[in-house]
Amino acid sequence: MKLFGYFRSSTSYRLRIALNLKGLEYENIPVDLRTSEQKGEAFTARNPFGSVPMLEADGRDRAQSMALLEWLEEAYPDPPLLPAGSEDRYTVRELAHAIATEIHAINNLPVLRYLADPLGHAQDDIAIWYRHWLSRTLGPVEQRLAQLHTGDFLFDRPGLFEVVLLPQIYNARKFDYDLSDKPHTTRIEAACLALPEFERAFPDNQTDSPDYIQPAGE
């Protein structure tokens, strides 16, 4: 499998975590969003949405991270990203889709760029926008987690919820968002970050990150 992504793209980060949790080997191919490489002809010929991540897998170029995660779960069911029963699966998907549609989609790079140009907003206003959408949905997510009496993870192992949550929390910290009133969210964050599957997927540990440090001996 080849994963076309960008170190700081949260949807690419989702895919890296999911592939690692499933124990699937993949080649990471950086696509530079700073130079809009994803909008170039070579890339859009393969992915008309001009977006990352794109996964080349089983003979097909695949876009759209939420669709990709469901496909991975169907094509490579073991270990699972979703619990077995439809009620528990609903519990996971409700929270994952809340974050994907009501935080990520609105705070995604193309939207932030549009706010700057043509709309002319300064970086400070954009940061307020960013934190507004975080608050609006992380609050209810925390409430749900409290009601569900979660432990280290939403269910017994990290899955679709954690795959979607962790990249948003990474972004929240980059935007100096205060998470001190979110003990359930940050407990799950800490448990995930302690796992090698999440560590290997971490943006700063990708070769296209300016923070990348080559491991000793390589």
Added chain:
Amino acid sequence: MKLFGYFRSSTSYRLRIALNLKGLEYENIPVDLRTSEQKGEAFTARNPFGSVPMLEADGRDRAQSMALLEWLEEAYPDPPLLPAGSEDRYTVRELAHAIATEIHAINNLPVLRYLADPLGHAQDDIAIWYRHWLSRTLGPVEQRLAQLHTGDFLFDRPGLFEVVLLPQIYNARKFDYDLSDKPHTTRIEAACLALPEFERAFPDNQTDSPDYIQPAGE
């Protein structure tokens, strides 16, 4: 089942279509988004996201339309909203999630309201924003539909893709968006609108719509 929704909410419209396609009876309970009823205490006690649609079904209050649609498919599999094989299911979900996250989420009412206040944009700028996100994703969707040699529907019957597409096309027409260069999209739209499951779900046919006309004899 009780569906708490709003006639013009495109995610409520998704649920109405899906419930109709599955032949599930439901009571429609209007929630007035104009007065922010969905943010009131009575409603958020049941749905902390303060969003419609909310479906009261099988003893549980359920939010987040994409999660709800997957739950409906698992709990009430027949007739299906997704084809049988994982490749075809991926085909459907790629397009459905592109529309859900890259059009709908960015053009959703809370975002448009934030652009007006606090950001101070006039209705004309907001309409340009709206059409920008429609273009950006309906173009690639049309390309995919052309590649897939679709007929009246993406596969042999309307399903998750059409459930998510039709409400966005309804909105596109409200915003005077030119669809004349999207023959595949509009062919599918026409085929769907001819079906009673879609007609009953249509915003103007809901009791809370100002355009609602009570059927003769009722």
